[in-house]
Amino acid sequence: MKVQDRLIRYSKINTQSNPDSETVPTTSCQMEFSKQLKEEMETLGLIDVKLDDMGYLYGTLPSNMEEEVDTIGFIAHVDTAPDFSGENVNPRIVENYDGNDIQLNSEVVMKVSDFPQLEKLKGKDLIVTDGNTLLGADDKAGIAEILTACEYLIAHPEIKHGTIHIGFTPDEEVGRGAHHFDVEGFNCKFAYTMDGGEVHIIADETFNASSVEVHIKGFSIHPGEAKGKMINALNVAHEFHALFPKNARPETTEGREGFNHLTDMSGDVEEAHLQYILRNHDAHKLELQKEAMELAKEYINKLYHQELVSISIHDDYRNMYEILKDNPEPLNYATKALEQLGLNPEKESVRGGTDGATLTFKGLPCPNLGTGGGNYHGRYEYCCIQEMEQAVSLIVKIAELVASKA
Known part of the structure; x- marks a missing residue:
């Protein structure tokens, strides 16, 4: 045949x-x-x-x-x-x-x-x-x-x-x-x-490859009474994602350049989830990308004075x-x-x-x-x-x- x-x-x-x-x-x-x-x-x-x-x-x-x-x-x-x-x-x-x-x-x-x-x-x-x-x-x-x-x-x-x-x-x-x-x-x-x-x-x-799951807790309350109380998990998710450079995304990289790729974003005021895949041919640079995820989590939690963000990192292949x-x-x-x-x-x-x-x-x-x-x-x-x-x-x-x- x-x-x-x-x-x-x-x-x-x-x-x-x-x-x-x-x-x-x-x-x-x-x-x-x-x-x-x-x-x-x-x-x-x-x-x-x-x-x-x-x-x-x-x-x-x-x-x-x-x-x-x-x-x-x-x-x-x-x-x-x-x-x-x-x-x-x-x-x-x-x-x-x-x-x-x-x-x-x-x-x-x-x-x-x-x-x-x-x-x-x-x-x-x-x-x-x-x-x-x-x-x-x-x-x-x-x-x-x-x-x-x-x-x-x-x-x-x-x-x-x-x-x-x-x-x-x-x-x-x-x-x-x-x-x-x-x-x-x-x-x-x-x-x-x-x-x-x-x-x-x-x-x-x-690539060396890792995946990251981000969980964000919010606080929902009637929007008419929200000032000083509401924490919109979706807004926090956007703030988290905005901490990473636009020139480190798949659509802006080529060759041996690594990237952070946001593959999924979902949630509501009370709770939000982000999923990323991290890729780099250089194993050391991938470790730096993973560290940046941890630093972003710490920054957001300090900004809001509470543990809103938690992350889980999994290594996929080398x-x-x-x-x-x-x-x-x-x-x-x-x-x-x-x-x-x-x-x-x-x-x-x-x-x-x-x-x-x-x-x-x-x-x-x-x-x-x-x-x-x-x-x-x-x-x-x-x-x-x-x-x-x-x-x-x-x-x-x-x-x-x-x-x-x-």
């Missing part, structure tokens, strides 16, 4: 995760999709295919060599982002893209002026949305590429490879994808998450470069594979995180590779078919290079 046909088929299945759910996986639709993938993996000829009760799906492409070589893995996630609708996805192919704006529906246009990276895709074939949903290439393109590569290797036994383990995770988009991953059972020397953008980019660095810089083997293989495919490899510091960041710190070095998609998590998402095909070739080439080490 062609890799684009897999993506189109997968994208029509809603698998959005839910950050407000405490179940594992957070949505039942993810489990249903994984059951379908399990059947497909078994039909392809993968062995030891296992779907556990938390939605983690594993399988193995056995070695076709007499010599023993390193076991490696490829990983993708089954869920799509909850940021935008994933129901009734209706993808279509734009063949031989002409480099101009793309009319997604009668009202929605994907403009080159908004997304200048489209200029590089002129002449390629793109899978796009109908403007009403996300596409789900993040990360169903990764799943499609991994299974298509397995299918190719099975059909071409002349290409020698060692044992390859496959892992598909739930709930990556809500930050829980690697929480219950069986690293010990996966038993690989190293692995790759197929969860990036342009196919020639190797992501060896992520920059995988801390480990990968001392374990460069998977990066070296990916770089060599891209070069042999005629592509110019580039390293990237991801402004985000992947399952690979957590897995790397669990003992499985796991850089991230591109899948050919872009504009993730929204109606303007797309995936380039030619880059998907290159991603399949990249997986095959990495397996071949690892095997040639014997």
Whole structure:
């Protein structure tokens, strides 16, 4: 099956995760999709295919060599982002893209002026949305590429490879994808998450990440009698947020610049809640951001002469470069594979995180590779078919290079 046909088929299945759910996986639709993938993996000829009760799906492409070589893995996630609708996805192919704006529906246009990276895709074939949903290439393109590569290797036994383990995770988009991953059972020397953008980019660095919950107590009384008595928790929330610089927000930062991102604000006069995510590639700078949250709490409480504000800080994941810089083997293989495919490899510091960041710190070095998609998590998402095909070739080439080490 062609890799684009897999993506189109997968994208029509809603698998959005839910950050407000405490179940594992957070949505039942993810489990249903994984059951379908399990059947497909078994039909392809993968062995030891296992779907556990938390939605983690594993399988193995056995070695076709007499010599023993390193076991490696490829990983993708089954869920799509909850940021935008994933129901009734209706993808279509734009063949031989002409480099101009793309009319997604009668009202929605994907403009080159908004997304200048489209200029590089002129002449390629793109899978796009109908403007009403996300596409789900993040990360169903990764799943499609991994299974298509397995299918190719099975059909071409002349290409020698060692044992390859496959892992598909739930709930990556809500930050829980690697929480219950069986690293010990996966038993690989190293692995790759197929969860990036342009196919020639190797992501060896992520943010360090923390989340902050802020709770604010107010004092409600009839507004006609409020002078000197009322404390409006919503106003206090605004005062708290205003203590942080505007140039340290996602919309004002780029590259290796960190940020504080207010993701949710709710409440009333009596009580208010704020939720933040803090991100920085530099671990020390992230600690300073966390300290600033504590100082803001202390300032507001002193201003009002009472404990109105309380905060809770949770560390989410760390920059995988801390480990990968001392374990460069998977990066070296990916770089060599891209070069042999005629592509110019580039390293990237991801402004985000992947399952690979957590897995790397669990003992499985796991850089991230591109899948050919872009504009993730929204109606303007797309995936380039030619880059998907290159991603399949990249997986095959990495397996071949690892095997040639014997």
